[in-house]
Amino acid sequence: MxxxxxxxxxxxxxxxxxxxxxxxxxxxxxxxxxxxxxxxxxxxxxxxxxxxxxxxxxxxxxxxxxxxxxxxxxxxxxxxxxxxxxxxxxxxxxxxxxxxxxxxxxxxxxxxxxxxxxxxxxxxxxxxxxxxxxxxxxxxxxxxxxxxxxxxxxxxxxxxxxxxxxxxxxxxxxxxxxxLTTAPASVAAACGIDAMVHAIESYISRAASPFSDAMAEKALELIGKNIRRYVANRADVEAAEAMLTGSLFAGIAFSWARLGDVHAMSHPVSAYFNVPHGVANAILLPTIMDFNALTDNGKYRKIYNYVSPTPAAADFEPIELVSLLRELNAELGIPASLKEAGVTAEKFDAMADDAMKSGNIAVNPRATTKKDVLALYQKAL
Ligand SMILES: [Zn+2]
The missing domain is CATH 3.40.50.1970 (Rossmann fold)
Incomplete structure (x- = not known):
């Protein structure tokens, strides 16, 4: 440790x-x-x-x-x-x-x-x-x-x-x-996924510690159990309160453990194409979790169990978490690709340069080069 x-x-x-x-x-x-x-x-x-x-x-x-x-x-x-x-x-x-x-x-x-x-x-x-x-x-x-x-x-x-x-x-x-009870469904979905990404990225970050893990796990439990329910009905105050507390814990987790490639790459998407922060993160998340799967040391299964309505099978593979996150995006009405969100490829080179300047690249679990970032943008497109 x-x-x-x-x-x-x-x-x-x-x-x-x-x-x-x-x-x-x-x-x-x-x-x-x-x-x-x-x-x-x-x-x-x-x-x-x-x-x-x-x-x-x-x-x-x-x-x-x-x-x-x-x-x-x-x-x-x-x-x-x-x-x-x-x-x-x-x-x-x-x-x-x-x-x-x-x-x-x-x-x-x-x-x-x-x-x-x-x-x-x-x-x-x-x-x-x-x-x-x-x-x-x-x-x-x-x-x-x-x-x-x-x-x-x-x-x-x-x-x-x-x-x-x-x-x-x-x-x-x-x-x-x-x-929170009057938020439009699209805002509730984008913000809720953003909070979940904070919890996931800080949980698998190279700078994670037992302290940030405790915060991230509780955040994932609260958000995983309540995000569908809250987006479906924002007037459900119990779900809203769980989401708010979850995003609080996720915020504490990433203030100490930082984030990763999702946030490094989503900021340029928002800066160039004015895509809302949560939407940009949600679209990039499955692609980057797929990229990071090589580094998994058992945390993918834990995340899966917090977010999935049914527990992971004995022969769980990290790729199943990637599929689950794609399904969750679809359930919550998040665009399936960067293209659907209005992003085009001609700015990718400049966007990759900006992503590499982010301190979050350095703590992403898998070492990431500009070439990787370009390939990931292309894949998420
Ligand atoms: Zn964020």
């Missing part, structure tokens, strides 16, 4: 209706004036105003930035950071799916240390503590409420840049499944 370390430097609150404790959470982190970062949908539904009202009742005023988009951009971060500075707020509430979380983390860096988020790309560039964050995820999910990453799209180079620092972990996370 190699050396490993972990810490979970934050408060996490899970349960239906826990958003009501937002003002108490704000006080606990010393916040006196909130800046809420969210998206247009949650604003229209009145949920953003509800968050602001909850804090106003306790004497905490709020300013709101609600213009985050899918695959959020460097420009959006700059705009939100400017609005944050003008507001006089002293903490940020990140409220929504992965996009508002990514923007909020980036704003919390840029608003404190200046410059553009592009200057903090990579690992270890964040100089110190950031503006305190409270994260309230409304999808299950990116797990972004507990991760050390912010992923922002730089349209100038068609590139999704990653900022990695344990300083990015929100101080407080509130996981209230009531927000």
């Amino acid at each position: 190699h050396e490993f370390s972990f810490s979970i430097p934050q408060d996490i609150l899970v349960g239906r209706g826990t958003v009501e404790k937002l003002a108490a959470a704000a006080k606990k982190i010393g916040g006196t004036h909130a800046f809420i970062i969210s998206g247009p949908h949650l604003t229209k539904m009145g949920h953003v105003k509800h968050c602001a009202d909850l804090m106003a009742k306790e004497g905490i005023p709020s300013d709101i930035f609600s213009q985050t988009e899918g695959n959020p951009s460097v420009e959006t971060v700059a705009k939100a950071a400017e609005a944050f500075r003008a507001s006089g707020a002293d903490f940020i509430v990140a409220f929504g799916g992965g996009s508002p979380m990514d923007v909020a983390k980036a704003v919390a860096v840029v608003a404190k240390y200046g410059g553009s988020i592009t200057e903090y790309e990579g690992g270890g560039k964040v100089p110190g503590d950031i503006i305190p964050l409270i994260a309230i995820p409304t999808t299950a999910g990116t797990g972004s409420e507990v991760t050390a990453f912010s992923v922002i799209t730089d349209h100038a180079r068609n590139y999704k840049l990653t900022v990695f620092s344990y300083k990015l972990i929100p101080r407080y996370a509130i996981l209230d499944a009531d927000f």
Whole structure:
């Protein structure tokens, strides 16, 4: 066993209706004036105003930035950071799916240390503590409420840049499944598979440890048992809560064990073709699990047993997991190929170069070259 370390430097609150404790959470982190970062949908539904009202009742005023988009951009971060500075707020509430979380983390860096988020790309560039964050995820999910990453799209180079620092972990996370019950089926499927990919990639990662394995296994159990049920009926709060908790555990797992080729290769797919993150991951997953099967040391069977409605047979072969994941995609309405998602081959060379820059390639269980990445893109097409 190699050396490993972990810490979970934050408060996490899970349960239906826990958003009501937002003002108490704000006080606990010393916040006196909130800046809420969210998206247009949650604003229209009145949920953003509800968050602001909850804090106003306790004497905490709020300013709101609600213009985050899918695959959020460097420009959006700059705009939100400017609005944050003008507001006089002293903490940020990140409220929504992965996009508002990514923007909020980036704003919390840029608003404190200046410059553009592009200057903090990579690992270890964040100089110190950031503006305190409270994260309230409304999808299950990116797990972004507990991760050390912010992923922002730089349209100038068609590139999704990653900022990695344990300083990015929100101080407080509130996981209230009531927000999940109105998600469209396609969003529930894409986000749910993304969470499952986080659990799988961190589980088979070269940087996996007994700690991350424990998190990944519990995540796989919760997600495997509930993803079909949740996508079929998002109003099923029990399934929604299991998915939210599963994506939380998966987020903790990959903050420590990193990911792999699926995420390395999916970011360029999203950057060049604006395919939603979860959809890009879901399409690539079976192809890459097939590629990684050579390295299997018994974990494929375990994953199979968490995700399949029926247990693996005595003569289980890793390829059966690949087929199961393909079937799951079809059941959940995920496109079967990159081509179906609107991807064309002419950008593959540039995309492979970008994928190779990802730190996730280095921890993928099977050593991966640019040639491999090109072949995998072609196969997934
Ligand atoms: Zn992801």
